[in-house]
Amino acid sequence: MKTVLIAVDDSKGSETAVKTFLALFACARPETVVLLYVQKIEGRSLMDEMLGMAELSTLKEQLRGTAYQDALDRRAKAVLDRYAALLRDKGVTGLQTVVRAGHPSEEILEAAKTAGAEMIIVGSRGERLHTILMGSVSREIANRAQVPVLIAR
Template identity: 30%
Template sequence: MQERIEKILVATDGSRDSELAARKATALAQELGAELHVVHVVPVAPPYYLPGYDSGSPGFYEEDFRKARDLLEEQVHKLREAGVEPAGSHLRTGEPDSEVVELAEEIGADLIVVGSRGASPLVRPLIGSVSSSIVTHAHCPVLVVRAEETALRRE
């Protein structure tokens, strides 16, 4: 196992926690002289149809993909403003947890940085289901960044 962190992968979804994760990953990359990669995953949803929807116009998936691309580009811009040139920006489609883990393996990441809760309206008590799954399945250490103090830390 490698002791030095040379490649960091940060996952972003536009949530407050993922913004904080990106800031933490940026600081770590600068401090350690590590490459920084950023990923955003467009979740796959079952096809849906609406009555009266014009099938000749851009579809819902195309719109979701465009928004995802914009979000990723915005994150890359923020990283550059913070003084880090990302070694890679990755837009993936699929299950967010498995795509992040798979990409981390592909690029040989030494650390994955994620927010504790994502943009999903479903909230789990201490850690979100995506970040929990990444922690469970990743081949490397995972840093989970939390935006708020948990009830356990409050006095």
């Protein structure tokens, strides 16, 4: 396997995803490991219902350079730096970090396609109420991906 994408955020599920990757690929590492962090606007699901894609794109553009965007960027960098350090400490090479903004499942699928990933690894949130109300990002990825998806628990 040449390229694996691991989607991470600041949840316990992401830590499990990274540890699962390390266990699964202990002997034969992929050439490239893409660590992906997706920035999402808080309350995005409600905004999806109220606004169209054009309006959301305009809103994202207006947030660029604001204190809110700076905070999102700092959070993304901190999460990616933490997991990149863990992977490097375990001997993983060919590491790429990517930040995208938007709906998590859409961005994960698009990033996997762009990177030529042969596998996607995501963590399971485990928030039952959230999953019932909002839908599951990992389930959506598993249903729509063109490559194998590992949901780490």
